[in-house]
Amino acid sequence: MAETLFEELKRYVGFEPEDEQALRSLHGLAQPHFAAIAEVFYARILEHEGASKALEGESQVGHLKVTLRTWMEQLLRGPWNEDYFHLRCRIGRIHVRISLPQHYMFGAMNVLRQEFLRIIDLESGGSPAELRAMRRALGKILDLELAIMLHTYREDLLAQQARSERLSTFGQLVGSIGHELRNPLGVIETSLYILKGRPLASDERASKHLERIGEQINLANRIVTDLLDMIRDRPLKREPMRLEEVWKDALTSVQAPGGVSIREEGLAALPTLEGDPGQMRQVFVNLLENAVQAVGEVGTVTLSATQGSKEVELVLEDSGPGVCEAIQSRLFEPLMTTKARGIGLGLPLVKRILERHGGSIIYVSREGRGACFIMKLPLGSASKGMA
Numbered sequence: 226m227a228e229t230l231f232e233e234l235k236r237y238v239g240f241e242p243e244d245e246q247a248l249r250s251l252h253g254l255a256q257p258h259f260a261a262i263a264e265v266f267y268a269r270i271l272e273h274e275g276a277s278k279a280l281e282g283e284s285q286v287g288h289l290k291v292t293l294r295t296w297m298e299q300l301l302r303g304p305w306n307e308d309y310f311h312l313r314c315r316i317g318r319i320h321v322r323i324s325l326p327q328h329y330m331f332g333a334m335n336v337l338r339q340e341f342l343r344i345i346d347l348e349s350g351g352s353p354a355e356l357r358a359m360r361r362a363l364g365k366i367l368d369l370e371l372a373i374m375l376h377t378y379r380e381d382l383l384a385q386q387a388r389s390e391r392l393s394t395f396g397q398l399v400g401s402i403g404h405e406l407r408n409p410l411g412v413i414e415t416s417l418y419i420l421k422g423r424p425l426a427s428d429e430r431a432s433k434h435l436e437r438i439g440e441q442i443n444l445a446n447r448i449v450t451d452l453l454d455m456i457r458d459r460p461l462k463r464e465p466m467r468l469e470e471v472w473k474d475a476l477t478s479v480q481a482p483g484g485v486s487i488r489e490e491g492l493a494a495l496p497t498l499e500g501d502p503g504q505m506r507q508v509f510v511n512l513l514e515n516a517v518q519a520v521g522e523v524g525t526v527t528l529s530a531t532q533g534s535k536e537v538e539l540v541l542e543d544s545g546p547g548v549c550e551a552i553q554s555r556l557f558e559p560l561m562t563t564k565a566r567g568i569g570l571g572l573p574l575v576k577r578i579l580e581r582h583g584g585s586i587i588y589v590s591r592e593g594r595g596a597c598f599i600m601k602l603p604l605g606s607a608s609k610g611m612a
């Protein structure tokens with residue numbers, strides 16, 4: 226059987242059965258200190274603004290202290306097999322997902338190294354040869370850990386490269402196809418208009434089909450507009466913007482089954498913002514269409530608005546199944562879609578429009594509950610990309 230990456234790495238650093246033995250002995254020494262090591266580890270993260278940004282709060286630190294202790298158990302007890310490797314890759318991917326800068330990974334691993342070495346130095350019981358073997362084995366396993374973490378970052382980088390190549394080809398293609406489609410669509414639209422004025426239109430079935438053709442032309446035009454908007458930013462207007470009005474206007478474009486209730490709270494109390502009401506309407510329409518589709522025949526879609534000191538926060542929740550974890554991190558990427566219809570431009574456009582208003586949008590995962598998007602828009606004048 227071909228050698229696995231982990232086997233190759235172990236062979237590279239010369240990780241032998243005697244290292245495994247030395248790590249198990251180190252486990253005996255270090256285990257009583259695991260809780261203290263975890264304290265030092267996370268205290269150091271919290272002292273550094275860039276690293277602590279990756280944490281979501283004190284409760285997460287509590288949880289991580291526990292997971293770090295399990296990590297130390299496995300580090301020193303093994304077995305250092307393929308399951309170990311895959312478990313470590315999983316942790317690496319979590320760090321990639323939270324965008325942990327790589328230099329903190331090295332810094333943090335060094336903190337762990339110092340703590341373990343300190344424990345070995347304090348030990349008076351073992352022979353110098355045993356202690357030396359522990360230091361050597363510790364060096365090997367911690368560097369293997371770093372190698373695995375770097376491996377997951379590289380995986381992510383390659384995936385990103387593939388994605389950006391796909392997008393640049395996509396951009397060029399879209400530009401030309403979009404323009405080319407506008408012309409035939411325009412001709413079909415004009416011909417439809419002429420046909421609607423003819424006696425044919427009084428035939429009930431024919432008129433139904435003419436209606437249907439019209440709807441499909443609108444749909445095709447909308448897709449072309451979305452595509453073109455994605456590759457060239459439409460200039461933003463700078464106008465007084467009442468989100469309550471924008472929301473009401475957006476609702477007129479969204480068709481929801483009778484069992485779906487769409488509610489909002491707090492919009493009337495918001496101050497007038499500055500921005501492009503037309504493009505913000507698009508934000509609401511795209512989000513509402515997704516939410517209504519996710520909810521199905523019966524459910525709720527709720528927008529709650531609150532005003533902070535510098536920004537307005539809008540939370541859109543629905544009672545659908547939520548977005549699965551595998552998709553969440555790529556939700557705002559173009560061409561990312563799970564639907565049979567649609568090409569995955571709705572959310573990227575939403576994000577782009579909000580960012581050009583100086584705002585933001587994130588997806589918040591809520592175990593066992595529907596989708597939840599949190600949008601922020603600045604209270605001051607929206608400036609980025611304004612016409």
Ligand code: HEM
Pocket residue numbers: 270276277278279280281289292293296316319320323325329330331333334
């Ligand atoms: C290099 C040494 C590090 C080790 C050994 C380590 C270990 C771990 C482990 C075992 C987990 C839990 C994975 C799971 O849930 O299965 C984890 C998650 C996490 N780590 Fe690290 N970590 C390291 C560095 C850092 C640093 C420097 C930060 C900076 C803030 C950090 C932030 C986090 C966060 C936020 C999560 C949780 C993500 C989530 O559950 O959503 N880690 N790490």
